[in-house]
Amino acid sequence: MSETVIGIDLGTTNSCVCVHLNNKLKILENKEGGRTTPSYVFFTEHSFIVGQYAKRMADAKPEYGIYEIKRLVGRKYDDPYVKKNLNYLPFKVTNISNEPVVVVQTKNQVLKKSPQELCAYILGKIKSDVEAKLGHPVDKAVITVPAYFNIAQREVTLAAAQTAGFSVLKLLNEPTAAALSYYYENKSNVDGYSLVYDLGGGTFDVAILQRSGSDITIVGVDGETHLGGHDFDNLLVEHVCQVLINQHNYNPKNDRRNMRRLNNECEEVKKILSEAEETNIILNAFVPNQNTVDIPITRAQFEAKAEQLFQKTIEIVTRCLEKVSLEKSDIKEVILSGGSTRIPKIQSLISAYFGGKILNKFINPDECVAEGAAIQAALLSKDPAQAISQIKITDVTPLSLGIADFVDVMTFMIKRNTPIPVTRTTNRVTVYNNQANMSFHIYEGERLDAKKNYFLGRLEITDLTPAPPGQCSVTVVMTVDQNGILTVKATETVSNRTKDLKIVYTRGSRSDSDIKSVVVEAEENKKEDELFKQFAEVKGYVVKYCIRAMYNFENKGLVATHKDAYDKCNDVLNRLKDLDVDDEKEVKKLKVEVLALCQPLQKKYAFKHMP
Numbered sequence: 001m002s003e004t005v006i007g008i009d010l011g012t013t014n015s016c017v018c019v020h021l022n023n024k025l026k027i028l029e030n031k032e033g034g035r036t037t038p039s040y041v042f043f044t045e046h047s048f049i050v051g052q053y054a055k056r057m058a059d060a061k062p063e064y065g066i067y068e069i070k071r072l073v074g075r076k077y078d079d080p081y082v083k084k085n086l087n088y089l090p091f092k093v094t095n096i097s098n099e100p101v102v103v104v105q106t107k108n109q110v111l112k113k114s115p116q117e118l119c120a121y122i123l124g125k126i127k128s129d130v131e132a133k134l135g136h137p138v139d140k141a142v143i144t145v146p147a148y149f150n151i152a153q154r155e156v157t158l159a160a161a162q163t164a165g166f167s168v169l170k171l172l173n174e175p176t177a178a179a180l181s182y183y184y185e186n187k188s189n190v191d192g193y194s195l196v197y198d199l200g201g202g203t204f205d206v207a208i209l210q211r212s213g214s215d216i217t218i219v220g221v222d223g224e225t226h227l228g229g230h231d232f233d234n235l236l237v238e239h240v241c242q243v244l245i246n247q248h249n250y251n252p253k254n255d256r257r258n259m260r261r262l263n264n265e266c267e268e269v270k271k272i273l274s275e276a277e278e279t280n281i282i283l284n285a286f287v288p289n290q291n292t293v294d295i296p297i298t299r300a301q302f303e304a305k306a307e308q309l310f311q312k313t314i315e316i317v318t319r320c321l322e323k324v325s326l327e328k329s330d331i332k333e334v335i336l337s338g339g340s341t342r343i344p345k346i347q348s349l350i351s352a353y354f355g356g357k358i359l360n361k362f363i364n365p366d367e368c369v370a371e372g373a374a375i376q377a378a379l380l381s382k383d384p385a386q387a388i389s390q391i392k393i394t395d396v397t398p399l400s401l402g403i404a405d406f407v408d409v410m411t412f413m414i415k416r417n418t419p420i421p422v423t424r425t426t427n428r429v430t431v432y433n434n435q436a437n438m439s440f441h442i443y444e445g446e447r448l449d450a451k452k453n454y455f456l457g458r459l460e461i462t463d464l465t466p467a468p469p470g471q472c473s474v475t476v477v478m479t480v481d482q483n484g485i486l487t488v489k490a491t492e493t494v495s496n497r498t499k500d501l502k503i504v505y506t507r508g509s510r511s512d513s514d515i516k517s518v519v520v521e522a523e524e525n526k527k528e529d530e531l532f533k534q535f536a537e538v539k540g541y542v543v544k545y546c547i548r549a550m551y552n553f554e555n556k557g558l559v560a561t562h563k564d565a566y567d568k569c570n571d572v573l574n575r576l577k578d579l580d581v582d583d584e585k586e587v588k589k590l591k592v593e594v595l596a597l598c599q600p601l602q603k604k605y606a607f608k609h610m611p
C-alpha cells in the first residue's frame with residue numbers, strides 16, 4: 001500500500017484535493033479535468049454520480065440531486081437550523097430516529113441516504129479520481145472540517161471517510177489549513193499574529209494564529225456554522241420571488257425545478273456582481289405564459305440586502321479578537337479564504353476594519369484549504385517524496401469540556417482553547433453507601449450550571465465495589481485526540497484494584513447550534529453562575545452530610561436511639577430534591593438545623609467518613 005497522504009477539502013459546495021510531492025503542492029484534477037469537484041450526488045435508477053455532472057443533472061431533475069449535505073452532517077432532525085435548510089432544499093429529507101435522512105424516490109425504489117453515506121459517496125469519487133491521477137492506490141488522507149464543527153459532526157465526517165476507504169490521519173480545521181497554505185507560500189514573512197477570514201458556501205470560520213519561526217499556534221477560533229455564500233444566494237432568490245409574486249402573480253416556491261434554476265441563476269448573478277456594478281436576472285420560460293422575465297439588480301442593492309450578514313462576520317472577527325485579548329493592530333496579516341471572499345464589499349469592510357490594511361489575496365480562495373490539508377498530510381507522511389521543511393502546528397478545543405458533579409456543577413476538565421491533543425484526569429467518589437453505579441454526564445460549554453451546557457453523552461459504571469459513602473473512587477480520563485474527538489474513560493480504584501470500564505459515548509444533539517452564543521451566554525451570565533455555584537456547594541455539602549450521618553446511625557445501630565436526628569437527615573434529603581438556586585436561604589437554614597442536631601452526636605460517637 002502506498003504511503004502517500006493526500007489533503008481533502010470536503011466543502012459544502014465544492015471539494016478539492018491536493019498533494020505535496022517532490023517539494024511541490026499539486027492540486028489533483030478530477031476525471032472531468034476540474035480542479036474542484038462540486039459536492040453533489042445525483043441518483044439514477046440503479047446507481048449514482050458525483051461532481052460536475054451530478055450538479056448538471058440536478059438542475060434538470062432536482063429531486064434526484066443532493067447537495068449541501070455538509071449542512072446536515074452530524075445534526076439532529078429537530079435542530080432548528082436543519083428545519084430552516086429544509087425549507088429551501090429541493091430534495092426530500094425525512095426524520096429517522098431524529099436524524100435527517102435524504103429520501104430519493106426513483107421509478108422502482110425508495111432510497112434513503114444518511115448525510116454520512118452521501119459524504120462517503122463524494123469521498124469515494126475523490127478517492128477513485130486521485131488513484132487514477134496518481135496511478136496507485138491512495139488510502140491515507142487529511143480531511144478539513146470547519147473549526148466550529150462539533151464532535152458529532154467530526155465523527156460523521158470520519159465515519160464517511162472510513163466508508164469511502166480512507167484512513168484519516170487527521171481532521172484539520174479549515175482556517176488552520178488556509179493559514180498553513182499561506183505560511184508555506186510566504187516563507188520569508190515576519191513573526192506575529194495573523195487572522196484567517198474563511199467565508200465559503202455554507203460556513204464562516206475565523207482563526208487567529210501566532211507564528212514564531214516555524215512554530216504555528218492557533219490562539220483562537222470562532223465562527224458560525226451557517227453563514228456563507230448560500231445565504232447570500234437565498235437573499236437574491238427571496239428578492240426574485242417577491243418580484244415574481246408582485247409583478248407576475250407567480251410564486252415559484254412550489255416548483256422544485258424552478259427553485260433549483262432560480263438558485264443557480266442567483267448564484268451566478270451574485271458572482272457577476274463581484275465584477276460588475278449591475279446585471280440582470282433573466283429567466284426564460286420560467287413564469288407561465290411569459291417568454292422572458294428580466295429583473296435588473298445592482299451591486300448596491302445586493303450589498304444592502306446582505307449588509308446584516310456581512311456585518312455579522314465582522315462582529316465575529318471582533319469577538320474572536322476579544323476572546324484572545326488582542327487588538328486589531330496586533331494582527332499583522334489578514335488571510336482571506338473561501339469563494340465568498342471575492343465579494344468586493346466584504347473585502348472593503350475587512351480592510352476598513354483593520355485600518356485600511358492590504359488584505360492577503362495571494363492564496364487561491366478555492367484551493368488554499370486543500371493545500372493546507374496537503375501540507376499537514378505531508379507532515380504526517382512517511383513517504384520521503386512528500387518530505388516538507390518542518391512546520392509545527394498546534395490546535396485548540398473550541399469549547400470547554402467537562403462532567404457534572406452530583407449537584408450538577410460543571411467540572412471543567414479541558415478548558416476552551418486548550419491545545420490538542422490533550423488528556424486530563426479527575427477523581428470522583430461515591431455519594432451513597434454501597435453505591436453500585438456511578439454515571440458521568442459529559443458536557444461541552446462554559447456554564448457552571450452543567451445542565452445549561454450542551455449535553456454530549458453519559459458514561460455509566462456499574463458493579464462498583466461496595467463501600468461506605470465517599471469511599472469508592474473512580475478516575476475519569478478525558479482525551480481529545482488530534483481529530484478533536486473526545487474519549488472519556490472511567491476506572492474504578494478501590495483497595496488498589498483497578499477496573500477498566502467500558503466507555504459509552506453517545507452523540508450529542510444541539511438544538512441551538514451556535515457554539516459562539518455559548519461563550520457569549522456564559523459571559524453574560526457569570527453572576528448567575530456564581531450564585532448557582534454557591535448554592536450548589538451548600539446543597540452538595542448538606543446532601544453529603546445527611547447521607548453520611550445516616551450511614552453512621554445505621555452502621556452503629558443508633559437509628560432507634562436517635563430517631564429524631566436520623567429522620568431529620570432523611571427529611572432534609574427529601575426537601576433538598578425540590579430546592580433550586582432561588583432557595584439558597586432555605587438550604588442554609590436546613591444546614592444549620594441538621595448540624596445543630598447531628599454534630600454533637602457525630603462527636604460523641606466518632607462518626608466516620610463525614611464531609
Ligand SMILES: Nc1ncnc2c1ncn2[C@@H]1O[C@H](COP(=O)(O)OP(=O)(O)OP(=O)(O)O)[C@@H](O)[C@H]1O
Nearest residue numbers: 011012013014200201202203229274338339340342
Ligand atoms: N466571484 C464570486 N463572488 C461571490 N461569491 C462567490 C464568487 N465565487 C465563488 N463564490 C461563492 O463561494 C462559495 C463557495 O466557496 P467555497 O468553494 O470556498 O465553499 P466551500 O468550501 O464549498 O464551503 P464551506 O467552506 O462553507 O464548506 C459559493 O457560495 C459561491 O457562490
Ligand SMILES: [Mg+2]
Nearest residue numbers: 011200338369
Ligand atoms: Mg471551504
